[in-house]
Amino acid sequence: MSDSNFLHRLDGGTGNVRIAVVGCGGAGCNAIGSLGINAGGVARTIAVNTDAAHLLTVQAGKKLLIGRNITAGRGAGGNAETGRSAAEEARKTVREELSGTDMVFVIAGMGGGTGSGASSVIASAAREAGAMPISIVTMPFSFERGRRERAKDYLRELVHVSESTVILENQKIIELYPEQNVYSAFGLMNTLISDLVLNLSSTLVKPSLINVSYGDFRSVMRTGKTSTLIFNENSDIDVLVRGAVTKPFFQNTIKAAKGALIHVSGGSAMTLGRMHRIIAEAQEALGGCSNVILGARDDGRKNDILSLTAVVTGLEQAIS
Incomplete structure (x- = not known):
């Protein structure tokens, strides 16, 4: 890879890409909470729920209470079919709200009521509005057997209607951070999701060290449905890459990946040589995956810590 291809600095951003982030249900709305009203100027945020009281606690640019005639604003009670019916009732409203948008992140927790049942309807409405739906979902812990079984059925529906679905296992938080209490664990997952959305959206919309075009992003996401x-974050490049590639948040390996979007962020410690090494080592860990695009952003941090985030696509193993 030549230096000119590796480091392509743009004079202006790709600000014509219109992005919306939809938090669906309690977990989804919690996940977008830290993004605020406009996600730092890179995306619109929309909170969708059947629970009116919970919506009042969420910070978002737009709040949609769905299923008024079904739940009376009191939530879906863990019933995914109620969540689905509530979303179907509001499908036209959602579609109109997303009209003119290029890409929609649909964020939800699987296993409950509104997130499980409504997320596929929201993603479908986004596609009807002409947008590319990218879903990001969390799966219940392994000890939540009943919720996991329910989650699988609705996850399959969501995968079917989404361009690609980023699956994150809550169980991985226990493996990575066993000393964290439950409240902190959910907070960590919410931070991961919001940072992922912010990093991806920023490289598409704002001038960055290495920008990602919407066409390239779409091409990678289309390489696989799951x-x-x-x-990972670290100042040591070997530790940074090894810690990331050996602990994916779904399945146990990324060797079979068909595509990846690799994003590196940091401050003054992010030199061209270090960035090149990080990306080269990450590509090697992906098993020679050829459909890889790169993004990098100076996030202004003052320490020598670097962040490596990658969306790895084409993990078509059965959902289990």
Whole structure:
């Protein structure tokens, strides 16, 4: 890879890409909470829920209470079919709200009521509005057997209607951070999701060290219906890459991946040589995957810590 291809600095951003982030249900709305009203100027945020009281606690640019005639604003009670019916009732409203948008991130927790049942309807409405739906979902812990079984059925529906679905296992938080309490664990997952959305959206919309075009992003996401996230932060490049690639948030390996979007962020410690080494090592860990695009952003941090985030696509193993 030549330096000119590796480091392509743009004079202006790709600000014509219109992005919306939809938090669906309690977990989805919680996940977008830290993005605020406009996600730092890179995306619109929309909170969708059947629970009116919970919506009042969420910070978002737009709030949609769905299923008024079904739940009276009191939530779906863990019933995914109620969540689906509520979303169907509001399908036209959602479609109109997403009209003119290029890409929609649909964020939800699987296994409950509104997130499980409504997310596929939201993703479908986004596609009807002409947008590319990218879903990001969390799966219940392994000890939540009943919720996991319910989650699988609705996850398959969501995967079917989405361009690609990024699957994140809550169980991985236990493996990675066993000393965290439950509240902190959910907070960590929410931070991972919001950072993922912010990094991806920023490289599409704002001038960055290495920008990602919407066409390239779409091409990678279309290489597979199921995706996951790898992430790590460290000042040591070997530790940074090894910690990320050996602990994906879905399945146990990324060797079979068909595509990846690798994003590196940091401050003054992010030299061209270090960035090149990070990306080269990450590509090697992907098993020679050829459909890889790169993004990088100076996030202004003052320390020598670098962040590696990658969406790895084409993990078509059966959902289990």
